[in-house]
Amino acid sequence: MADNKYAAYLCAGCGLGDAFDLGQTEKIALKEGKMHVVRRHDFLCSAAGVQTIRDDIEREGVTHVLVAACSRRAKTEAFRFPAVAMARANLREGVLWVVAEGSAHDEVRQEMADDYVRMGCAELKKMKLPAGNPDAATNRRILVVGGGMSGLTAAIEAADTGYDVVVVERQGALGGWAQRIWKRTPFRAPYAEPQDTGIVDLVDRVTAHPRIRVHLDATVAETAGAPGRFKVKIARESGGVTEEEVGAIVQATGFSTYDPAKLPALGGGAPHVVDQAGLEALAGAAAGGAIRRADGKAVASVVFVQCAGQRDDTGTHLPYCSGHCCATSIKQAMYFKDANPDVDTVVLYTDLRIPGMGEDFYRSAQRKGVTFTKGTVSRVESAGDACRVTFRDLILDEEAVVDADLVVLATGQVPNSGVDIDLPDDDATKAQQVSILNLNYRQGKDLPHLRHGFSDSHFICFPYETRRTGIYAAGPVRRPMDMAQATEDATGAALKAIQALENAALARAAHPRAGDLSYPIVRLEGCTQCKRCTVECPFGAIDEDERRFPVFNESRCRRCGTCMGACPVRVISFENYSVDTVGSQIKAVDMPDEFSEKPRILLLACENDAYPALDMAGMARTGYSAFVRAIPVRCLGSVNTIWITDALNAGYDGVMMMGCRKGDDYQCHFVKGSELAHYRMGKIDDTLKQLGLETERVVTHEVAITDGARVARLIDDYVAQINEIGMSPMKGFG
Amino acid sequence: MGATSTETNMADPNATALARYRNDFLKEVEERVEEGPWVKMCMQCGVCAGSCPFGPHWEHSPQKIFMMIRAGKRDEVLRSDSMWMCTSCYNCVVRCPRQLPITQIMHGLATYAHRLGLAPKLQPTRDFSLQFWDNCTRTGRVNELKLTMGVYFKDGLAAGIRKGWEMRRVALGLLKSGRLNPFELFGGHRCKDQKGVAAMLKKAREIEEQRKRAPG
Numbered sequence: 003m004a005d006n007k008y009a010a011y012l013c014a015g016c017g018l019g020d021a022f023d024l025g026q027t028e029k030i031a032l033k034e035g036k037m038h039v040v041r042r043h044d045f046l047c048s049a050a051g052v053q054t055i056r057d058d059i060e061r062e063g064v065t066h067v068l069v070a071a072c073s074r075r076a077k078t079e080a081f082r083f084p085a086v087a088m089a090r091a092n093l094r095e096g097v098l099w100v101v102a103e104g105s106a107h108d109e110v111r112q113e114m115a116d117d118y119v120r121m122g123c124a125e126l127k128k129m130k131l132p133a134g135n136p137d138a139a140t141n142r143r144i145l146v147v148g149g150g151m152s153g154l155t156a157a158i159e160a161a162d163t164g165y166d167v168v169v170v171e172r173q174g175a176l177g178g179w180a181q182r183i184w185k186r187t188p189f190r191a192p193y194a195e196p197q198d199t200g201i202v203d204l205v206d207r208v209t210a211h212p213r214i215r216v217h218l219d220a221t222v223a224e225t226a227g228a229p230g231r232f233k234v235k236i237a238r239e240s241g242g243v244t245e246e247e248v249g250a251i252v253q254a255t256g257f258s259t260y261d262p263a264k265l266p267a268l269g270g271g272a273p274h275v276v277d278q279a280g281l282e283a284l285a286g287a288a289a290g291g292a293i294r295r296a297d298g299k300a301v302a303s304v305v306f307v308q309c310a311g312q313r314d315d316t317g318t319h320l321p322y323c324s325g326h327c328c329a330t331s332i333k334q335a336m337y338f339k340d341a342n343p344d345v346d347t348v349v350l351y352t353d354l355r356i357p358g359m360g361e362d363f364y365r366s367a368q369r370k371g372v373t374f375t376k377g378t379v380s381r382v383e384s385a386g387d388a389c390r391v392t393f394r395d396l397i398l399d400e401e402a403v404v405d406a407d408l409v410v411l412a413t414g415q416v417p418n419s420g421v422d423i424d425l426p427d428d429d430a431t432k433a434q435q436v437s438i439l440n441l442n443y444r445q446g447k448d449l450p451h452l453r454h455g456f457s458d459s460h461f462i463c464f465p466y467e468t469r470r471t472g473i474y475a476a477g478p479v480r481r482p483m484d485m486a487q488a489t490e491d492a493t494g495a496a497l498k499a500i501q502a503l504e505n506a507a508l509a510r511a512a513h514p515r516a517g518d519l520s521y522p523i524v525r526l527e528g529c530t531q532c533k534r535c536t537v538e539c540p541f542g543a544i545d546e547d548e549r550r551f552p553v554f555n556e557s558r559c560r561r562c563g564t565c566m567g568a569c570p571v572r573v574i575s576f577e578n579y580s581v582d583t584v585g586s587q588i589k590a591v592d593m594p595d596e597f598s599e600k601p602r603i604l605l606l607a608c609e610n611d612a613y614p615a616l617d618m619a620g621m622a623r624t625g626y627s628a629f630v631r632a633i634p635v636r637c638l639g640s641v642n643t644i645w646i647t648d649a650l651n652a653g654y655d656g657v658m659m660m661g662c663r664k665g666d667d668y669q670c671h672f673v674k675g676s677e678l679a680h681y682r683m684g685k686i687d688d689t690l691k692q693l694g695l696e697t698e699r700v701v702t703h704e705v706a707i708t709d710g711a712r713v714a715r716l717i718d719d720y721v722a723q724i725n726e727i728g729m730s731p732m733k734g735f736g
Numbered sequence: 737m738g739a740t741s742t743e744t745n746m747a748d749p750n751a752t753a754l755a756r757y758r759n760d761f762l763k764e765v766e767e768r769v770e771e772g773p774w775v776k777m778c779m780q781c782g783v784c785a786g787s788c789p790f791g792p793h794w795e796h797s798p799q800k801i802f803m804m805i806r807a808g809k810r811d812e813v814l815r816s817d818s819m820w821m822c823t824s825c826y827n828c829v830v831r832c833p834r835q836l837p838i839t840q841i842m843h844g845l846a847t848y849a850h851r852l853g854l855a856p857k858l859q860p861t862r863d864f865s866l867q868f869w870d871n872c873t874r875t876g877r878v879n880e881l882k883l884t885m886g887v888y889f890k891d892g893l894a895a896g897i898r899k900g901w902e903m904r905r906v907a908l909g910l911l912k913s914g915r916l917n918p919f920e921l922f923g924g925h926r927c928k929d930q931k932g933v934a935a936m937l938k939k940a941r942e943i944e945e946q947r948k949r950a951p952g
């Protein structure tokens with residue numbers, strides 16, 4: 003510690019100098035904060051102000067810097083000193099802009115600012131400059147699992163960007179579904195006619211690309227390692243295993259079609275009833291001529307049944323919409339009309355869902371004379387040589403029938419996403435599932451699923467981010483989609499894979515803390531092998547050694563701190579973020595006594611959404627109570643319950659936690675962090691009772707980044723509630 | 737319109753049309769009804785049905801009529817009095833996201849049904865239209881008094897007298913202010929160039945006959 007030199011810089015600009023007695027704050031930083039250097043500047047983020055700090059770092063040997071000015075989210079360019087550890091005390095957005103104006107509030111305003119400086123000093127004292135994770139590895143190749151439209155697109159995009167690619171395809175040829183369809187729905191203006199798939203050309207380009215190596219008839223037998231150093235065993239159908247080393251992985255394993263045999267009422271399995279894939283085969287055989295049924299008869303009338311076994315609310319079939327099938331039926335109806343305008347083509351739908359420019363395509367089909375009828379089909383049965391479709395006309399509100407030579411069922415996409423690792427091991431479904439990646443991770447063999455078996459890929463905010471760092475899901479394996487969307491998806495996933503391996507090579511974190519050099523450090527001497535960290539890590543970063551101690555794979559880690567929050571003996575920490583950096587802030591606050599009528603509320607706010615929302619409240623001058631003390635946390639998942647007990651013991655009157663939305667439509671940047679925090683806090687009631695405190699003294703909220711006004715209201719309501727309950731009886735005992 | 741003459745010109749136009757189109761009513765409408773080719777472009781959003789100020793008084797909204805056409809409900813559509821209820825306010829046309837000329841199609845369907853002899857005989861709009869046409873083509877000018885009388889007495893003598901009695905105050909008012917000339921009942925105004933009017937109408941009929949025959 004001898005070499006550490008701590009310095010605090012107070013800004014008097016933006017009205018801070020007028021609003022606060024900075025002289026007093028300076029003294030606090032020196033005496034209580036034990037800073038070696040304390041300086042005040044009238045305009046700290048100006049070139050001159052920044053230079054003062056820089057000079058101190060270079061000439062005075064300052065190693066730790068506290069900037070007491072605006073929010074840590076403001077002026078990040080100016081206050082960037084990568085060579086030192088740094089903390090920020092948020093006096094502008096966090097105090098000046100939220101505490102009510104006027105001299106009546108001078109006292110509480112000053113107290114709040116002083117506390118934030120105390121907290122900043124305390125945090126700084128516990129921080130170290132992160133050194134970068136020791137797991138850095140520099141393999142820059144990309145493995146693409148799946149050789150269909152998505153996989154090949156990812157491969158060619160990565161290869162053209164200058165990265166070597168290995169493609170693994172289960173079948174004997176590249177191309178996937180795309181090579182089995184006659185034409186694709188248009189993806190270019192005027193969006194009027196079915197287009198060539200372009201798959202032949204794509205396969206040729208991939209095959210000829212000097213940077214791409216293709217394994218056909220092959221599957222992934224094992225995946226081990228971490229970004230920058232994945233070791234993948236590729237098993238050929240003929241026997242024999244090749245080992246490839248790669249830096250990142252794109253999983254583009256696509257979809258299977260829903261089995262029409264499960265739809266007997268809709269004629270699934272009956273003669274002259276096909277699914278969309280079956281119709282593509284017939285169209286391919288016709289090659290632009292009259293489309294014939296299996297028995298050779300040229301089709302003179304065809305009915306398309308939309309949503310067959312989809313959007314099902316009875317729990318029997320697929321509950322979701324596969325998104326592409328309306329446009330696909332429109333395209334297939336055109337196959338008939340283009341070959342012979344006299345073929346009767348009827349599309350029976352309940353809602354036509356044609357995203358993107360599909361509306362133009364729809365119109366084009368209407369112009370060609372395809373009839374669209376809004377109705378729900380109840381039965382498809384054989385009628386002589388034809389099929390009879392019974393449906394309810396939803397516009398005319400009556401039962402109706404239509405006969406056709408051929409019926410096409412628009413069934414849905416079922417993701418090829420491997421094993422659902424969240425199912426219990428003795429689950430019968432799980433036993434039948436075949437793994438795709440065969441990860442040797444402690445948490446399971448495949449990417450975790452979200453809903454309906456699709457690979458979890460941060461559906462709402464960051465669509466390519468799965469829960470396994472360095473492995474990116476692309477295409478219909480992560481959500482139902484059409485070819486145009488899959489192409490775009492694959493391009494994005496390829497870029498994410500490149501980012502991941504480049505970050506890994508530099509020992510840095512990937513999204514969402516991209517560039518972060520800190521990493522979890524575990525003091526194994528204290529570990530009780532409770533396994534909480536290995537189980538709770540949302541990203542499967544932690545394995546186990548033979549002695550059942552946790553093994554951290556730093557490159558797989560996203561630095562969320564969930565493990566740190568989970569650890570009951572608190573042996574996990576980051577150099578710049580630990581149980582101590584936050585704990586010491588909690589304790590640094592000057593606690594007024596029981597009779598002061600000044601409650602203190604600790605607010606632990608997720609730095610991704612909740613803390614920005616607090617800043618937003620400040621920027622909009624939406625005031626909130628000066629009794630709150632906010633501390634940003636990496637994720638609510640990183641909140642260790644010791645912080646709560648410490649705070650309550652120290653005399654805080656209440657603890658608020660604000661994190662992102664959890665559940666199936668989660669917005670948590672770390673997927674499970676917020677959910678785990680809620681779960682842990684659900685158990686804190688016992689602790690509160692032991693302390694003789696009301697359960698209302700700890701509350702948790704889900705907030706979004708746009709909730710600026712709401713967070714302010716939540717704070718004020720909570721302060722009012724605490725005032726009603728009364729001050730904490732714990733004051734003075736802490 | 738030339739309605740009366742058409743009906744007598746063809747033996748049984750409905751039978752002819754039926755034979756030609758069998759079940760494919762949509763095609764029939766496309767080929768024979770004014771703006772008929774638009775019908776297939778309707779996307780069944782229902783905006784027209786919700787926009788029509790007369791909506792509640794129709795049996796079938798335009799949306800439904802278009803659906804019925806696609807469903808091949810030839811008789812129900814052509815014998816319906818729904819499209820006769822259209823007041824040409826153009827609300828639906830302005831709002832239709834698919835830009836269908838709905839008003840024109842409504843009148844097109846009505847005209848077509850009328851020509852085929854399927855339009856409901858006592859439909860008041862139809863009746864008025866016929867009287868109006870008859871009235872104005874006779875002299876080249878509309879004789880308001882005769883037209884009014886025609887409408888009043890369409891349901892018989894007693895009904896006509898009752899109606900006239902109901903409206904007596906209005907009639908008196910018009911008379912006093914010189915807006916109603918009882919002598920119009922005998923002859924009345926007429927266009928100067930009677931021959932010209934007749935020639936013009938004849939030409940119009942010819943053109944329409946030609947048009948009707950064109951697709952066949």
Ligand code: SF4
Nearest residue numbers: 539559560562563565
């Ligand atoms: S819980 Fe978070 S911080 Fe801990 S190892 Fe997993 S990803 Fe890293």
Ligand code: SF4
Nearest residue numbers: 788822823825826828
């Ligand atoms: S133009 Fe005719 S159909 Fe259209 S809204 Fe007006 S009255 Fe109704």
Ligand code: SF4
Nearest residue numbers: 778779781782784832
């Ligand atoms: S508004 Fe237009 S598109 Fe919509 S139902 Fe009416 S006619 Fe059809």
